[in-house]
Amino acid sequence: MSVGREGKGSNGCIRCICWCYCLLFLLIGIAACLAYYFYTTEKAQAPTYDIQSFQVKSLEVQPDFSLKTEFEVEVKTNNPNKNIGFKYGENSNISVLYHDSVISSGKLPAFKQDPANTTVLKISLSGTSEDEAGSLQDDMKNNKSNGEISLAVHVRVPIKVFVGNFDLKEVLASVSCDLVVDNLEEGKTAKVLQNECEPDVEF
Ligand SMILES: *[C@@H]1O[C@H](CO)[C@@H](O)[C@H](O)[C@H]1NC(C)=O
Ligand SMILES: *[C@@H]1O[C@H](CO)[C@@H](O)[C@H](O)[C@H]1NC(C)=O
Ligand SMILES: *[C@@H]1O[C@H](CO)[C@@H](O)[C@H](O)[C@H]1NC(C)=O
Numbered sequence: 001m002s003v004g005r006e007g008k009g010s011n012g013c014i015r016c017i018c019w020c021y022c023l024l025f026l027l028i029g030i031a032a033c034l035a036y037y038f039y040t041t042e043k044a045q046a047p048t049y050d051i052q053s054f055q056v057k058s059l060e061v062q063p064d065f066s067l068k069t070e071f072e073v074e075v076k077t078n079n080p081n082k083n084i085g086f087k088y089g090e091n092s093n094i095s096v097l098y099h100d101s102v103i104s105s106g107k108l109p110a111f112k113q114d115p116a117n118t119t120v121l122k123i124s125l126s127g128t129s130e131d132e133a134g135s136l137q138d139d140m141k142n143n144k145s146n147g148e149i150s151l152a153v154h155v156r157v158p159i160k161v162f163v164g165n166f167d168l169k170e171v172l173a174s175v176s177c178d179l180v181v182d183n184l185e186e187g188k189t190a191k192v193l194q195n196e197c198e199p200d201v202e203f
Helices: 002-042 136-141
Strands: 048-061 067-078 084-088 093-098 101-106 111-113 118-129 149-163 166-181 192-200
Touching: 002 149, 002 166, 048 166, 048 192, 067 093, 067 101, 093 118, 111 118
Parallel strands: none
Antiparallel strands: 048 067, 067 118, 084 111, 084 149, 093 101, 093 149, 101 118, 149 166, 166 192
16 A cells, blocks of 8 residues: 555656656747747847047057057947847957057957947057058158048957847857047047947848
8 A cells, every 4th residue: 555655656746847847848948939039020130339438548659669559448339129139259359440550459348238228338459550651650740630530440249149048149240430539649538520330240
């Protein structure tokens, strides 16, 4: 008798665990389907980027006439999607160019951007660039800037798309910005006269 009852008891327990697992898998399945549904129906839109400030921490012409730069840039980014979020990966690059040569570079902080979230990223950039015809130091020396300095900002960052708790796919996004500032002077925040960023990303 007692043996039979015991057997029944453990059988019932196994059955119960079985059901729990089935239910769990079912729930995970439903959640994954919902995530995929939102992803496909919403059609992920690229985040927007807006360079808000451009601070010159250092700008020094070295004895060999190379230019040493240190900038701090604030970029406002908005995720326009209602259900889709983005995870910005570690392995990113951002560079500032003057006449196609990189004068400063750095990386974005890795961060998670929830749906409909707006965040301002603070990014530190630094670099040294050679003195050559048409270089920034050359143009500054010859007083060619005329209160307007045209720069380009290039960003490459791996972005993981997520919905709820599900990571769906990873893409490599590149963003190009045309940036015009009034002046570059050590210790000053340059006035951003023009700022247009074009994200190039396929989700
Ligand atoms: C960024 O630059 C580093 C080093 O130059 C490189 O290893 C990495 O792959 C680059 N990342 C992207 C997304 O281009
Ligand atoms: C956006 O996300 C960032 C980082 O996760 C968070 O610090 C910030 O408070 C969020 N902003 C809003 C408006 O929810
Ligand atoms: C540079 O140009 C500005 C106006 O464009 C002028 O006021 C200034 O005197 C010039 N400086 C030099 C060193 O030539």
